[in-house]
Amino acid sequence: xxxxxxxxxxxxLIGSLIAALFGASKKTYFTGVLASGLLLTSFISSLILxxxxxxxxxxxxxxxxxxxxxxxxxxxxxxxxxxxxxxxMVVTTVSTVVHIYSIGYMSHDKGFNRFFSYLxxxxxxxxVLVMSxxxxxxxxxxxxxxxxxxxxxxxxxxxxSATWAANEAFIxxxxxxxxxxxxxxxxxxxxxxxxxDVVFANISALPMPVITWIGIFLFIGAMGKxxxxxxxxxxxxxxxxxxxxxxxxxxxxxxxxxxxxxxxxNPIYSEIPDVGNAIxxxxxxxxxxxxxxxxxxxxMKRIIAYSTLSQLGYMFVAAGLGAYWVALxxxxxxxxxKALLFLGxxxxxxxxxxxxxxxxxxxxxxxxxxxxxxxxxxSVALAGIYPLAGFFSKDLILEVAFVEQHYILYTxxxxxxxxxxxxxxxxxxxxxxxxxxxxxHGIHPHEAYTFMLYAMAPLAILAVIAGMxxxxxxxxxxxELLPAVQYHIHNHTTFWIMTIxxxxxxxxxxxxxxxxxxxxVKVDKKVESGFFYxxxxxxxxxxxxxxxxxxxxxLQLSKLAWKQIDLKIVDATVDGxxxxxxxxxxxxxxxxxxxxxxxxxxxxxxxxxxxVLAVAFTAGYNAVNLRAM
Amino acid sequence: xxxxxxxxxxLSTLLFAIGLIGVMxxxxxxxxxxxxxxxxxxxxxxxxxxxxxxxxxxGQMFAFFIIAIAASxxxxxxxxxxxxxxxxxxxxxxxxxxxxx
Numbered sequence: 001x002x003x004x005x006x007x008x009x010x011x012x013l014i015g016s017l018i019a020a021l022f023g024a025s026k027k028t029y030f031t032g033v034l035a036s037g038l039l040l041t042s043f044i045s046s047l048i049l050x051x052x053x054x055x056x057x058x059x060x061x062x063x064x065x066x067x068x069x070x071x072x073x074x075x076x077x078x079x080x081x082x083x084x085x086x087x088x089m090v091v092t093t094v095s096t097v098v099h100i101y102s103i104g105y106m107s108h109d110k111g112f113n114r115f116f117s118y119l120x121x122x123x124x125x126x127x128v129l130v131m132s133x134x135x136x137x138x139x140x141x142x143x144x145x146x147x148x149x150x151x152x153x154x155x156x157x158x159x160x161s162a163t164w165a166a167n168e169a170f171i172x173x174x175x176x177x178x179x180x181x182x183x184x185x186x187x188x189x190x191x192x193x194x195x196x197d198v199v200f201a202n203i204s205a206l207p208m209p210v211i212t213w214i215g216i217f218l219f220i221g222a223m224g225k226x227x228x229x230x231x232x233x234x235x236x237x238x239x240x241x242x243x244x245x246x247x248x249x250x251x252x253x254x255x256x257x258x259x260x261x262x263x264x265x266n267p268i269y270s271e272i273p274d275v276g277n278a279i280x281x282x283x284x285x286x287x288x289x290x291x292x293x294x295x296x297x298x299x300m301k302r303i304i305a306y307s308t309l310s311q312l313g314y315m316f317v318a319a320g321l322g323a324y325w326v327a328l329x330x331x332x333x334x335x336x337x338k339a340l341l342f343l344g345x346x347x348x349x350x351x352x353x354x355x356x357x358x359x360x361x362x363x364x365x366x367x368x369x370x371x372x373x374x375x376x377x378x379s380v381a382l383a384g385i386y387p388l389a390g391f392f393s394k395d396l397i398l399e400v401a402f403v404e405q406h407y408i409l410y411t412x413x414x415x416x417x418x419x420x421x422x423x424x425x426x427x428x429x430x431x432x433x434x435x436x437x438x439x440x441h442g443i444h445p446h447e448a449y450t451f452m453l454y455a456m457a458p459l460a461i462l463a464v465i466a467g468m469x470x471x472x473x474x475x476x477x478x479x480e481l482l483p484a485v486q487y488h489i490h491n492h493t494t495f496w497i498m499t500i501x502x503x504x505x506x507x508x509x510x511x512x513x514x515x516x517x518x519x520x521v522k523v524d525k526k527v528e529s530g531f532f533y534x535x536x537x538x539x540x541x542x543x544x545x546x547x548x549x550x551x552x553x554x555l556q557l558s559k560l561a562w563k564q565i566d567l568k569i570v571d572a573t574v575d576g577x578x579x580x581x582x583x584x585x586x587x588x589x590x591x592x593x594x595x596x597x598x599x600x601x602x603x604x605x606x607x608x609x610x611x612v613l614a615v616a617f618t619a620g621y622n623a624v625n626l627r628a629m
Numbered sequence: 630x631x632x633x634x635x636x637x638x639x640l641s642t643l644l645f646a647i648g649l650i651g652v653m654x655x656x657x658x659x660x661x662x663x664x665x666x667x668x669x670x671x672x673x674x675x676x677x678x679x680x681x682x683x684x685x686x687x688g689q690m691f692a693f694f695i696i697a698i699a700a701s702x703x704x705x706x707x708x709x710x711x712x713x714x715x716x717x718x719x720x721x722x723x724x725x726x727x728x729x730x
Contacts, residue, residue, distance in 0.1 A: 594726035596661075601653050 001052055001059045005080055008045035008088060009127050011038040012095075016120035019113050027112035029103070035116040036099040039123065043092035046085070053085045054477050060133060067136075074194060079133035082481040086328055086474070087130035087260055090335045093458070094252040095123045100455040101343055102244040104448060105350065115155060115242070122148035126253050130260060135184050135194040138261070142180070142225065145254045146173045152249060153241040165237035172234040176224020183217030186210065200267035208272075215268050215275045218261060226258030226312045229286050233543050235309055239301040243346030246301060251308045251342050252335035259312065262319040263328050266482060269319070276320045280401075283316030284412045289540075291419040295426075296536045299356045300345050303427050307382065308338055310416060314397050317409060323400040324482045329474060330393035337381035337389055337463035343456050344375035348431055351445035352438060358430035360441060365432040367445045370453050372432045374460050379428050381463040383421035383506050392467025395502060396487065402498065403487045414502065421506040425513035433518040637678030644671035658710055658720040662703060669699045 015038035019031040049059065059080040067074040080088070099119060106112050125148055129141025147170075154166030188194055190210055191202050203211060222228075227235035238250050249255070262269060262279065269276050290309035297303045311334045318327035351368060352361060365372040377388070384390035394417065401410040438445065447453075475484075489495040527533055538544065591602055644667055651664025673692040680688025714720055 595723060596725055597653075597656060597722045600661075604649060604653055 001049065001057075001080075002061050004045040004048045004052075005059050005061060005078060005131070006063075008042045008049065008092070009078065009124070009131060011042040011045070012120045012123035012127065014038055016117050016124060019117035019120060022113040023117050025113065027107075027110070031113045031116050032099070032103040032106075035120045036096065036103065039092065039096040039099045039120070042123070042127070043096045046088040046092045049080050050085050050089055053080060053082055054473070056480070058082070062133075071192065072188075074134060074136050076137065077133035077195070078131045078137075079196070080131065082478045083260075083264060083328065084130045086332060086478060088127065090256075090332050091123065091126050091130065091253050093462070094335055094339045095119075095126075095248055097455050097459055098244045098248040098339065098343070101247075101346070101452050102242075104452040104455075105244050105346055106242065107449075109242075111155065115152075118148055118151045118155070119245070119248070122152065122249060122254070126257075129257055133196055135187065135196070135199070138264075139177075139180065139184060142221075142257065143177065145249070145257065146170065146177070146225075149173075149238070149249050149254055152245040153238045155241055155245065159240070162240040165234070165240040169234040169238050172231050173224045176221050176231055179217045180221020180224075183214050183221065186214050186217065190214075196264070203268050204271055211268060211271050212275060215265075215272045218265055218268070219275065219279060222258030222261045223282075224258075225261075226255050226316070227309055228258070228282060228312065228316065229289060230542075232286065232290070232309055233539075233546060236302050236305045236539070239299070239305050243301065243342060243349060246305070247339040247342030247346070250305065251338040255308060255312060256315070256331045256335065259315040259319055259327055259331050262316070263324045263331075263482070266319075266322075266324045270322065270483065273322070276322060277406075278320070280317045280320030280406065280409060283313040283318075283320055284401075284409045284416075285313070286310070287313030287317065287416045288412050288419075289313075291416045291423065292536050293539050294423040295419060296533055298359060298537075300348065300358050300427065300431070301342075301356060303358075303423060304338070304341055304345060307341075307420065307424065308334075310420060311338065311382075311394075313416075314394060314413065317413065318397045318400055321400055321404050321406065321409075322483065323397070323404075323485060323487060325475060325478050325484070326393070326396050326400055326487070328478060328482070329471070330397060332470075332474075333381070333389035333393040333463075333466045336459050336466055337378045340456060340459040340463055341375060341378040341382065343452075343459070344371050344378060347371040347448040347452065348375075350448060351443075353443055355438070355441070355443070358427055359437070361431045361438050362434040363432070363436035364438075364445055368432070368447050370447060372428075374453070374456055375432070376428055377460050378463055379424040382424050383510060384417060384502070385506065386503060387464075387468050389463050389466040389468075392471050395499065398502065399489060399498075400487045403489060414505070417502060418505050418509040421509035422513045425510045426517050429514050429517035433514070634678055634682045637674060641671050641675035641678065644668075644674065647671075656722045658713075658722060658725075661722065662706055662710075666699060666703065669695055 012035075015035035019035050022028055022031050052059070059078075061078050063076040063078065065073075066076045099116070102115065102119065106115050109115065122145060125141050125144025127141070129138055129145060132138045132141060150166045150170040153169055154163045156162045184194065187199055190206055191199055193199060203214075206214075224231045235250060235255065239246055241250075269279075287310045290306045290313065294303045294306035294310065297306065311330070315327045315330050315334070318324075318330060347368065348361070348364065348371060349356065351364070351371075355361070381388035381390045384394040398410060398413050398417070401407075401413055489498065528537075535541070592599075648664050648666075648668035648671055651667060652661065655661050655664055673695055676688040676692045676695075680686060680692070710720060713725075717724070
């Protein structure tokens with residue numbers, strides 16, 4: 001089984017390295033096909049490992065020693081257990097689809113080969129992250145995905161907005177990663193090991209405050225990667241990257257790494273239910289907060305990004321309340337339908353010549369029939385309509401909140417579910433229904449390449465069946481490792497009222513979205529100039545506040561440091577030393593006049609000076625030593 | 630009066646001072662060589678005297694080395710001097726300024 005583990009892990013790396021060899025040269029289809037093929041290999045290996053794990057085994061290998069000094073021993077170890085194999089399946093499935101899709105999507109881009117090199121490198125980092133058997137290996141993967149995310153957001157580096165967004169994402173993540181590193185250090189300081197099994201076996205022996213702080217610091221790390229409030233602004237700006245990147249990194253895999261971390265560290269969080277409650281509350285807040293921003297936004301990709309943020313909030317609610325398997329299940333289902341939604345958005349963008357404002361689209365369902373069907377399917381799944389994936393995973397989180405008697409969280413999540421349905425179908429209605437507003441802009445849309453649609457098909461199938469078919473086998477498998485808690489509402493009447501009520505509420509929200517946007521789009525000036533609309537449209541003014549409170553003072557400080565400290569102190573000192581030496585040389589080079597006689601005189605003077613110094617120092621040294629004696 | 634170590638050292642110092650003045654003042658290249666020979670031999674006198682005084686032959690060994698090296702140095706130096714004299718007809722130090730920095 002080890003060979004499959006290594007194949008699954010290293011195939012993407014090989015693909016990346018080979019693509020990198022051709023990174024600077026012109027587009028060659030070969031690199032895209034090769035990278036996709038290797039991803040498929042990785043997927044198949046993961047599938048074999050999945051069957052093996054489902055039979056009740058796990059694979060744990062220690063590839064080599066990494067750090068061994070004194071008491072510190074950290075190997076490069078990898079583990080394939082019930083949790084990591086789930087993540088491996090999600091990562092390899094979505095990334096294979098995205099790789100194949102990208103061959104079509106990036107076919108007109110100059111950086112085609114470079115793109116595949118980065119994308120495969122990302123998958124490799126993500127595999128390291130999910131497969132590592134210790135926290136430091138996880139951290140390496142964590143930084144690796146951060147780096148690849150930076151490379152890919154800023155892929156079109158000639159656009160200033162893209163480089164800005166890339167830097168923003170990277171810096172925000174650095175802040176969170178520092179906290180995570182502190183958490184890891186605390187763990188090592190107190191337990192002397194970073195291996196998952198050792199840490200989890202001994203964590204309950206630690207004093208309560210220490211566990212609490214470890215939990216908090218690790219969660220701050222998770223907050224950065226999963227873009228939770230207040231570190232959420234980078235995710236929406238990260239949409240500057242190519243759309244397949246948004247689908248793979250900023251919807252399906254990397255941003256869910258935070259959820260994975262909390263799920264993986266479940267023995268720690270089980271010890272500290274208070275922190276868990278805080279996580280759940282923050283998750284519910286972010287779910288609603290992001291959904292409200294998505295309601296009014298006018299950028300197709302940003303709407304989907306806020307939706308991702310909102311769904312991550314759902315996952316954190318489940319993880320915070322101790323329903324780790326539910327969180328992981330929603331992570332999986334969400335990865336499928338959200339990646340599908342993003343890839344559909346990519347098709348629309350191509351057809352619309354990179355126009356992102358859905359108010360300039362409309363009526364695309366005739367010219368882009370398949371994209372319409374796929375995106376509608378994804379949105380239905382996202383809204384949580386029976387029997388698609390979202391119904392099983394998202395409604396389960398609502399039930400968790402209800403069963404755990406967190407009625408406030410339940411209400412917030414229920415309202416958010418309605419909003420989710422509304423903004424998803426607002427987008428669908430604006431893009432695919434109504435008047436063909438794009439004709440005014442002289443755009444004649446065309447459907448994407450057929451193979452791109454075929455590449456999306458697996459995700460569509462998974463978005464439909466993932467909930468229905470996978471739930472029971474997944475539950476049986478994953479609860480070998482995660483706490484097996486069934487969340488059933490025991491009162492049948494309550495259960496049916498809730499389920500049907502939620503469904504009706506969501507369907508009403510969808511109907512309202514269609515009614516409002518599917519026909520002619522009427523712009524209500526009064527609403528749009530209202531306080532709430534402006535508040536939401538400007539993302540609660542948070543980017544602006546960050547700009548005013550952090551960026552601008554920092555810029556001032558940097559300028560001050562540059563002009564006052566760097567130029568006037570540091571540079572002046574260095575220049576001064578250089579000047580002194582230069583001036584001395586300038587003054588004394590007359591000594592070297594070529595006359596042997598005068599040079600000999602200088603030599604004698606030097607000799608006398610050295611002698612005097614030697615005598616003086618010897619005398620001084622003796623005097624000091626004698627006094628000491 | 631018996632000759633003590635100090636007499637030798639004073640002689641050595643005087644010779645060294647004469648040599649040093651010669652090195653500094655002489656403008657004739659041949660004379661400069663003489664002055665350096667005086668410097669070296671001043672040191673040799675000191676070495677031999679201290680060697681005898683301490684009953685340690687290392688100093689005398691060094692004096693022999695210095696004599697040998699001084700001989701070869703003079704051989705090379707005089708060779709160069711003759712070549713220089715053949716080319717310019719002069720051995721005046723003040724005119725040897727081709728090494729000006």
